[in-house]
Amino acid sequence: MSGWTFRVRDYAQEAAQSALPREDATNDHPLLRQQPQATRATATTASASTAATTPTATQSVSDDPLADPLSAVEDDPLASSETPHATTGLYSAAGEMDESFEPWECKVPGILARYTTSEKLSLASNMLGGKGPSMSGDTMSDKVKSRLEELEGDEEQELDELTQQEFVARIEKLSRDLTVAWKKEQRVNAIKLVIQSSKLLGKTEVLKFYPSKFVLISNILDTFGDLVYGRLVAKANESFAQQGRRAKLPVDFTPDMVPPGAREICQNWFFKVASIRELLPRILVETAMLNSYRFLGAIDIDATLTRLTSQIRGVGDPLVAAYCRCYLARVAVRVAPRARAFLMPLFRDLMATMKQVSTDHVRRQLKEQRISTGEYMHIFSPAIDWIMQCVAHKADAATLREIMDTCQANKGSSVLLNAVIASFPTGYVSRRATQFISLIKEAPDTGLPKFQLFRTLGLNVCMSPPPDQDRKAILNEVWNAVTKLDAPDEYVACAEAWIAYPIKYFSPKQVNTMLGDIVAHMSRGRAYSQHYGQLMSILSKLLTHMHDFSALFSMDNFLPFMDLFQEAEVKAESAKSVMEAFAQHQRDETADQLVLSGMMYLCKVAHDSLNAMTFEDERKRVASLIIAFLTKAAFGRNFEAALEFFVEARGNFSNLDAVLKYEVHRVNALIMQTHAIVKGKHNRKTSQFVRSCIAFTFITIPTISDYIMRIKLYVASACVAIVNHALSQADVFVQAAIDLIPDLPERIDVDMTMELIDPFIADGVETMAGALLMLPDHPEKDRLFLHKHLFTTIKEREWKRPECYCRALLSLIRMLGGLAQPSYLYGADGVEANDALYASSPKFMGDVSTMTKAVIEELFAVMKEMPPGQAKTAALCDTFDTLARTGDMQQAEAAQLAADFAVLARKQSSDASVRVQQTLSELTRTHVPGAEDLALLCA
């Protein structure tokens, strides 16, 4: 092969030549000119990019530069649609019930789960069967007699004894039967089914199951109410159609829109219901149909609700009556949320009938079913809670006062007290917290357990602050009682509600005390293992309210509290939630040792929970949380402490590449920080420190499993070492990077797909080649030892994609071109690179030239082997481009060599001409000597 010489470059002149033309910034920014009335957004860009200080621009900059120009638009078209539309009539629900009102549906699962039984429940085997009302006998006495028989007849009817599951299934079937009967137009059967179902609510033979039974049967009633309503709407639409009107009854219709036919049918339904003989079904079915009153004009819904309220007074059993009231309130909330007049009478009746609990009738029942008065009261609680919620929702002061008085008068009822605390406005309860505490204390032990009351109270006082002067007394009073609770589930239920209290109103000291108490209670007999859910909730409350991590970790009970999470999975989850809160809320760096060591411990817990089964996403999450923590660790100028910290971190988080990589970068940054402080001139002490840092990175990098990341880190660390005059260490880094290449696998995992590693190696070689320019040859080794080593290493590798190999080789050409210059393009301050070392000595230049020749030969060889195609064309063009730019084109041999590649490229594809031409014209434009001759050779 013929000879090759590199062109000698004048980097300074080239830089000046290729730089874009510059002008001084003027006031007349082109963007400003286009839009004389500068909007905020463009003005900000203008000022940022040109530092122009036009009056308009500065004015705008004072505004938030990130502010969205759209934010000025106040009439959001979407927002308007959310405003409640005009409500029509009494019945409309819009805007009456806000989120502070817990809907019935939310309570249902709790009720069904709480009120269960193992007793047998009886149910008539055939709901439609049985004797109809007997019509025999005309005289009065006959009638009465037969009716009495009928009343007794219920017991004579064939009854099935069912388990709870069977009962539930039967009721669900009943509900389906109802819909089926309705669809088949068997409306008499449908109403019979509903009446029979509602009669079931009159039976209290299994008290413990009653609330659940109520839930099930009230569903049937709701279904029936909806069916009737739907039928009436359909009827109305039918008559519209008959009149040839295409109109449909609107959702918010008023009675005057209802056609007479539909109104007549509606009237008939209500007459039918009014003639139901028995009281309970009559009230329940009418209540279920309340919504259909909308079809009748001139019906005062308030009066109707009040009337139904007073009719319920006829229901003798207090429990049945309470749930009947509950159903009325439930339907009213849905159908006529604005109707309130009936609520207080309803509540007063409820309270009045609570006295019946002590009657013989009820006592006998309790004795038969072996239920204590306390348990019996508990059965009332869903109904009382619901009614209380309805009464108290947006109630005026007078109403609240009346309820409060009732509550005080009924000292015996903890169920009522609990309902009051739960449903009253939180502010109201909080203001009177001390009063409530004494009420709770006075409440008898029968009824709801006290912890429940304390818990409910806790939720209130945490939500809205009690008066300043009471706060301490409240905490002391309550906690004195709570801490005496022996049952861990009762205790933790209270603790969960109360933990926010000291956080919100007191210093961490009190929080710490409470945490200590929690730890003490929950450690007894490993109670914690049963209550991870509640403990987790306590933790999340701590983290939501305490964003000061110094305060958090300064509580000496915090880590013992964290230790309560023993089970591996929960332990890791708890640690992660602290880490997440830290990542989110710790804004500034911290030097607080307690925080650092505490967080280090928790991060280690999270890290150690990772294993081969862990999902990649989870690994990433943990890694980013650990990094978020490491980022916030500050050491000021105590560099040694920082290094120690990272040594510890490396030991703790050895399984996460991302974290290790972060540590390497941080330690390199430490070196550069010291470099900046000593202004590039290390003293003995600092250079020792630098060496320990380098030692750190040098042993950390091999622990990273990602090879490519390792190469990049080696090169980066090598550069840091060169800059800090640690040349032998830099040598070792580069050597290590090069030595990695033979071991590299064929493919690597890139975002879950296995890809060929070749492009990544080429990238690595490129960065290495760049770094090698700065690094002077080792005095005891051959000239260009590392450079040659790199070349032979990549030469020995079996490349799957030759174009990548080609790219690597070309980067070597460029490196060699750099090395051949009398003065290098870049270097480290105070480090004599090869330019100074050899001063372009012939021996050195000869070595460069020899190596170059070898590389070019290798290039030829690769090209020859490459199969034709786009990749080959591109590789040829690239080679031509590199050679033409680096070589001395005045030398005929060099020019000819470059031209050969251009000719080869053109042979491959006509597309190549364009690229060759691009290179040529650029060389000509920048006045590279010999460019014209080269163009001729290439033609």
Next chain:
Amino acid sequence: MSMSISFSRSSKKYREGELLRGTLNIDSKGLSYNGISLYLEGSVSLQLSAKNVGLFEAFYNSIKPVQLISASLDLRKAGKLNAGVTSIPFEIPLKAKPGQKLYETYHGVFISIQYVLRAELKRSAFSKDLQTKAEFFVEALAPRTDSDPVKFSITPESLDNAKTRADIPKFLIDGHIDHPTCDIAQPFTGEIVVRRSELPIKSIELQLVRVETCGCAEGYASDPTEIQNIQVAEGDVARDFAVPLYMTFPRLFTCPSLLTPNFKIEFEVNLVVVFVSGDVISENFPVKLLRHTPTK
């Protein structure tokens, strides 16, 4: 081929002096006829109870119905109908026969008051005539008369027919009835309070009873029969806790109380208290019904 009558009001309720409006709808494939006429009939039919006069007499001595209104209207002279539905509108004034009044529609056991509109389409001698009929309802309004509430108090001592008072468990039940004269369109209302009762109460009910009286040659025959029974309390209600009495009057089976020379329709309400023991006590309240509020 079918014929039907539809009235202008879907409730089919009319009052004396109003026009009975509607259409006669004939669905046919086209036919010729000799005439189409409407016949309006309203009458009181009376029947004697077998209990009072014996079966034989009851069968034969059915009293002649009292005609309240009778009218006819020729809608069409002879002509021909096109295929499809033909609607012929009509209107007939509701005017009672001289000396009579239009009483409210009532379906009782021995007395019923009914108004029927019959349509007849006459055809040639060889084809069958078409007929249809439809009942409509008459409401008779009366001016409001206020009545004072009636208080009651029931104790063992107040009972009329108890055999041995000493055996009866002690109780005191009181209350009141809001209006002994009731608007039939409004519910029957009142209040009952169980002050005390030795025995638990099983049920408290309101029984609505009609008393129909037919006059005839042999004298009067009076029959009380139950219309409906409505429970107002179930189970042992709380003491000193007012429970409302509330009952809607059923349609058709009730009408304004009527006192005529030939027949009477009267109503009573029995308040029935049933004890767990099976003992029953009842208190009777005669009530006068009138229609004050017209149905819309």
